[in-house]
């Protein structure tokens with residue numbers, strides 16, 4: 001079974017890679033991804049300046065439901081660290097490099113993008129419109145006008161194919177409005193759906209206390225509990241944006257959920273919570289699981305079933 005795929009004009013030997021934020025803030029973590037069976041890798045969302053992020057505990061797994069809650073607060077080494085990494089990356093490696101940028105303002109995103117464009121590197125830029133955990137910063141992904149004006153600034157500067165990381169939407173009108181905006185930008189080559197489901201609250205029954213420290217315990221939800229929202233967002237934009245690829249993320253713990261993401265329309269699949277809990281050896285497992293599913297169902301490539309979810 002062939003698990004290869006293409007995103008933004010680049011070939012990925014297999015469709016799996018990390019969700020931005022997990023196993024990707026420091027070079028030694030990115031090295032682990034390079035040595036793993038992933039098909040690609042993406043860096044932790046970068047801001048213009050280095051950030052410590054929110055106080056801990058700021059990530060807590062919810063093992064009973066194979067999920068997690070986080071309010072990391074955008075900790076990262078600052079965009080110059082990731083620009084330096086992208087400059088020395090060995091692009092003969094079969095794994096293409098994706099770089100995530102999450103500026104605290106459009107001006108910051110513009111400065112970071114200009115830095116990468118000036119370096120003229122083969123890496124793919126992904127603009128994060130959906131960080132739910134920076135106190136006082138509402139996420140761009142829920143402000144349609146702000147999202148469009150940010151794309152009007154950034155798309156022409158980037159010129160090459162790029163992607164955006166989107167929050168989950170829950171209303172058909174929002175799918176329609178957002179897709180209409182995205183379809184205005186030809187070099188917006190792909191959409192990554194979904195980021196964590198923002199501002200959930202996990203409470204410990206025994207201690208009667210919120211599990212994470214920042215924001216009174218409010219944080220982004222990830223893992224199996226968001227699978228069906230993720231599948232809906234992948235399929236909603238797959239149907240509405242025929243000229244764009246969709247990267248599916250949310251709830252992938254095994255080959256089975258990856259299969260469902262491709263059926264919903266995903267061209268690649270990212271893993272966050274399960275990667276955080278299991279480590280990069282996970283990629284060997286889920287690859288094998290998806291291969292076995294495809295053999296059992298008689299599919300030879302992802303194209304044989306991508307987007308082919310049936311309706312009643």
Ligand SMILES: O=C(O)c1[nH]c(=O)[nH]c(=O)c1I
Nearest residue numbers: 071072073074131133196220
């Ligand atoms: O808190 C974070 O750092 C964070 N956490 C998330 O769940 N999604 C994001 O895009 C980010 I930038």
